[in-house]
Amino acid sequence: MGYHIVVCGSLVPDPLQTLEPVQGPQGPALKNEMMLPAVLDPWASHALYEAAHLARTVAGSRVWLVSLGPKAKLQQVMMTVAQKAPFELVAIDGSASGFTDAAAVAGALADAIEAIPDLDRTRLLVFGGWESASRGASAVMQIVGERLGLVDQFQGVDALTVEDGGALRVLERIEGGRHQVSTLAGPPALFGWATGHLGEPPNNPQIGMANMRAIMPALQRAKPAALGAGPTFARVSLPKQTRQTRVVKDLAVDAIAKEIVDWIKG
Amino acid sequence: MSDDRQSLDVDIVCVGFGPATGGFLTTLGRGLAARAGTPAAESRVAPGLPLQVTCFERADDIGTGVSGVVTRARGIRASFPDLDPAQIPMAAAVRHETVAYLLDPGGASRRSAALRAVDALLRAGRGVLPMRDHAVELPYVPGFLRKDGGLILSLGQFTQWVGSQVLATGAVQVWPASPVAQALVEHGRVTGVRLVDQGAERNGAPAAGYLPGMDVRAALTVVGDGPVGVVGRQIDEQFGMPAGHAKRDWAIGMKMVVDLPETCALEPGSVLHTLGYPEPEIFGFLYVSGERTASLGIFVPSWFDSPVRTAYRYLQHWMRHPYLWRHLAGGRMRSWGAKSLQESGRQGEPHLVGEGYARIGEGSGSTNVLTGSGVDEAWTTGVQLAEGVLELLDAGTPLTREHLHRAYVARRRASWVEREARVAERARNGFHRGVVTGLVGMALAGLARGRLGLPGTALRAQARVRTLEDWVGNRIPAAELETLRREAATFGAGLHDAVMSRLGWPAIPYDGQLLVSHQDALLMGGKVQAAPGFADHVIFLDPALCRDCREKLCVEMCSGQAITRGEDDLPVFDREKCIHCGACHWNCTRPAPEDPNRSNLQFRAGAGGLHSTEN
Numbered sequence: 045m046g047y048h049i050v051v052c053g054s055l056v057p058d059p060l061q062t063l064e065p066v067q068g069p070q071g072p073a074l075k076n077e078m079m080l081p082a083v084l085d086p087w088a089s090h091a092l093y094e095a096a097h098l099a100r101t102v103a104g105s106r107v108w109l110v111s112l113g114p115k116a117k118l119q120q121v122m123m124t125v126a127q128k129a130p131f132e133l134v135a136i137d138g139s140a141s142g143f144t145d146a147a148a149v150a151g152a153l154a155d156a157i158e159a160i161p162d163l164d165r166t167r168l169l170v171f172g173g174w175e176s177a178s179r180g181a182s183a184v185m186q187i188v189g190e191r192l193g194l195v196d197q198f199q200g201v202d203a204l205t206v207e208d209g210g211a212l213r214v215l216e217r218i219e220g221g222r223h224q225v226s227t228l229a230g231p232p233a234l235f236g237w238a239t240g241h242l243g244e245p246p247n248n249p250q251i252g253m254a255n256m257r258a259i260m261p262a263l264q265r266a267k268p269a270a271l272g273a274g275p276t277f278a279r280v281s282l283p284k285q286t287r288q289t290r291v292v293k294d295l296a297v298d299a300i301a302k303e304i305v306d307w308i309k310g
Numbered sequence: 311m312s313d314d315r316q317s318l319d320v321d322i323v324c325v326g327f328g329p330a331t332g333g334f335l336t337t338l339g340r341g342l343a344a345r346a347g348t349p350a351a352e353s354r355v356a357p358g359l360p361l362q363v364t365c366f367e368r369a370d371d372i373g374t375g376v377s378g379v380v381t382r383a384r385g386i387r388a389s390f391p392d393l394d395p396a397q398i399p400m401a402a403a404v405r406h407e408t409v410a411y412l413l414d415p416g417g418a419s420r421r422s423a424a425l426r427a428v429d430a431l432l433r434a435g436r437g438v439l440p441m442r443d444h445a446v447e448l449p450y451v452p453g454f455l456r457k458d459g460g461l462i463l464s465l466g467q468f469t470q471w472v473g474s475q476v477l478a479t480g481a482v483q484v485w486p487a488s489p490v491a492q493a494l495v496e497h498g499r500v501t502g503v504r505l506v507d508q509g510a511e512r513n514g515a516p517a518a519g520y521l522p523g524m525d526v527r528a529a530l531t532v533v534g535d536g537p538v539g540v541v542g543r544q545i546d547e548q549f550g551m552p553a554g555h556a557k558r559d560w561a562i563g564m565k566m567v568v569d570l571p572e573t574c575a576l577e578p579g580s581v582l583h584t585l586g587y588p589e590p591e592i593f594g595f596l597y598v599s600g601e602r603t604a605s606l607g608i609f610v611p612s613w614f615d616s617p618v619r620t621a622y623r624y625l626q627h628w629m630r631h632p633y634l635w636r637h638l639a640g641g642r643m644r645s646w647g648a649k650s651l652q653e654s655g656r657q658g659e660p661h662l663v664g665e666g667y668a669r670i671g672e673g674s675g676s677t678n679v680l681t682g683s684g685v686d687e688a689w690t691t692g693v694q695l696a697e698g699v700l701e702l703l704d705a706g707t708p709l710t711r712e713h714l715h716r717a718y719v720a721r722r723r724a725s726w727v728e729r730e731a732r733v734a735e736r737a738r739n740g741f742h743r744g745v746v747t748g749l750v751g752m753a754l755a756g757l758a759r760g761r762l763g764l765p766g767t768a769l770r771a772q773a774r775v776r777t778l779e780d781w782v783g784n785r786i787p788a789a790e791l792e793t794l795r796r797e798a799a800t801f802g803a804g805l806h807d808a809v810m811s812r813l814g815w816p817a818i819p820y821d822g823q824l825l826v827s828h829q830d831a832l833l834m835g836g837k838v839q840a841a842p843g844f845a846d847h848v849i850f851l852d853p854a855l856c857r858d859c860r861e862k863l864c865v866e867m868c869s870g871q872a873i874t875r876g877e878d879d880l881p882v883f884d885r886e887k888c889i890h891c892g893a894c895h896w897n898c899t900r901p902a903p904e905d906p907n908r909s910n911l912q913f914r915a916g917a918g919g920l921h922s923t924e925n
Contacts, residue, residue, distance in 0.1 A: 060837035246508035
């Protein structure tokens with residue numbers, strides 16, 4: 045009897061993109077958001093890779109990816125993500141800018157999870173990013189868990205192992221670079237992943253082709269998310285910063301640290 | 311670690327997702343969707359399923375490795391009759407076209423005596439000529455250059471727009487971040503492609519997570535991997551080129567997307583072409599796409615014989631020309647990138663079809679070198695191939711060379727792409743004898759509809775590029791050149807900056823937003839990245855040849871400063887900075903040890919590169 049693993053994760057602008065908040069007709073947004081190349085949020089990516097790994101090792105498991113983002117961009121990101129691991133997509137059409145209300149996003153995700161046909165809550169493991177590259181509040185996954193009535197929640201997870209007898213052993217990050225070890229009897233539970241220990245899987249077109257047969261219909265079925273008006277932002281602006289770039293390779297750690305300290309001291 | 315190479319059978323596999331493959335898959339996808347459930351649209355390798363069509367794109371996302379364009383868009387509009395440019399970000403209708411000759415405002419440009427005389431005449435006549443800011447606008451734009459009714463496009467955004475529509479048909483699949491290492495050739499027939507290995511060390515050795523590149527077998531391999539694509543080049547080498555055809559004319563196009571300042575008076579839809587500066591051999595363009603955004607850049611051709619030809623610094627000097635700077639001062643770089651252009655046109659056309667394969671797009675010689683147009687032609691060749699394939703599928707005819715010739719090549723030969731390519735065929739020959747001769751040759755070919763043209767023979771880079779001593783003449787003493795060389799070797803840098811500064815080019819006043827260092831252009835503009843786990847894709851075959859190479863044009867011309875001088879003055883490649891422009895492929899001046907027709911530098915397939923889709 046495998047797990048039913050639901051991974052919550054959406055897209056963020058590809059790293060190194062210049063992000064500029066602007067005041068749009070529906071509130072704050074990222075300038076040219078629809079033109080920016082996007083990737084699956086790196087935190088959620090780790091959660092997906094961990095889910096796929098767990099599903100591979102525990103027979104009978106299934107993996108769903110629940111994504112809330114602009115449908116057109118989701119379709120684009122899926123071309124890459126679908127090659128990484130087998131999953132079934134549940135798409136929700138809506139903004140992924142990070143300016144939306146965390147509780148509203150969590151509500152939309154929880155509603156979508158509850159609507160998954162054949163989902164067995166006694167086997168349910170909800171995965172997601174501990175934080176997000178577009179939102180650092182660490183709030184969404186906690187609220188998703190609360191909405192689903194999941195009382196066993198773990199945040200900053202780096203490892204999840206299945207012990208003999210089916211108990212789950214969890215390593216959570218705590219201060220001082222250490223882990224807190226917990227053991228729970230089994231599902232249901234929620235895990236906000238940190239980086240985990242798995243590398244990014246290679247692209248595998250065979251997995252991609254198998255995934256895509258269901259992904260395209262899922263995208264076509266995607267319903268608009270009812271996110272509401274959300275919070276009111278009094279002002280959005282770019283942090284003042286000056287780029288001083290040098291590309292230097294193989295610099296000693298001490299030299300890097302000294303340079304940063306010198307820079308901070310001005 | 312896995313030693314097993316996976317294999318996948320599909321019906322049609324495409325290499326590269328640019329405009330040509332966009333045209334192919336748009337047409338094929340629609341055609342297959344309309345034939346859903348019929349025998350024509352049924353897979354031959356997976357009976358009962360729809361035809362299996364898949365496309366592998368090298369770049370990490372579709373639309374991240376291409377460039378901006380102004381096009382008549384005849385073929386594109388034929389595919390999208392109701393096309394509204396407003397549907398595509400950064401697209402605009404062409405409103406106004408200007409060609410300007412830029413004089414040298416600073417005296418550093420390397421101009422022939424004839425050109426200096428022309429400049430002097432123009433300056434003398436400035437009271438009667440339409441001259442301002444050291445530039446003369448041509449009184450009219452020749453018809454063969456005009457893009458009446460055309461479109462300004464960000465090819466990145468256009469490609470993404472096309473990609474979303476292609477995928478929405480559900481009939482085809484496109485996989486980015488999937489470089490194709492080679493074509494599979496068995497008994498003279500292309501049977502598919504092999505993807506690059508993943509989880510590999512820099513030298514290609516298996517590392518953690520090693521996954522040998524998958525073999526994807528197909529009845530038809532559609533090669534649309536552009537001018538420097540590995541599959542196209544492999545097929546050129548393995549099956550040869552038609553008699554008299556060769557790909558020897560190249561250019562590097564380097565560009566920026568710029569947020570124009572509030573003070574800029576250029577209207578959306580403005581198209582500006584320049585010639586004459588920063589060097590007479592370098593041509594420039596500026597297209598205003600709307601919302602105060604412009605695509606601008608230069609072309610540095612292979613017949614510009616400088617051994618220190620660098621695109622990036624020349625691009626900055628071009629932008630700083632008073633005629634352009636009046637529009638650009640205060641602007642901000644949004645994006646940056648570069649790509650190679652195959653400039654041989656029809657003279658570089660390979661065999662368009664063979665057993666198991668068909669060629670489309672720029673790598674198939676579709677670029678019109680007279681009109682300077684390639685995207686629409688590439689798109690149209692893709693459409694033509696798709697129409698031919700659908701015709702063969704409907705008839706239940708196998709996709710053999712003979713049938714593809716009838717269904718695709720004959721279509722292409724009967725089309726405007728071929729007709730106009732023949733007009734352009736000899737248009738650029740004159741450039742091999744000089745800029746002025748080249749311009750005269752272009753004018754002759756354009757005005758006489760191809761009936762007239764000047765002779766000229768393109769040479770390989772090995773035979774073309776001059777020594778630095780010869781190039782600078784007596785402007786820099788030999789002893790000083792040696793000092794500059796030693797300093798460049800010490801710092802691992804190219805020579806071009808030092809040589810250009812010594813020849814009188816002023817320092818670039820960096821402003822941190824438009825005029826930035828080359829490395830900042832990579833980070834701020836190109837957002838250049840490379841995922842780990844792939845082998846180096848630039849290989850120096852015989853290090854001894856590189857050590858003895860005085861020009862090291864691979865270093866000078868590298869668009870991303872990914873090739874530098876390392877220990878013992880050997881070139882060193884850093885794939886994290888490579889933008890896959892392919893300039894190194896045609897700028898290596900040393901023939902390969904075992905094949906004089908190839909160079910000592912191998913440009914293979916690799917992942918990563920530009921991550922901006924605004925180019």
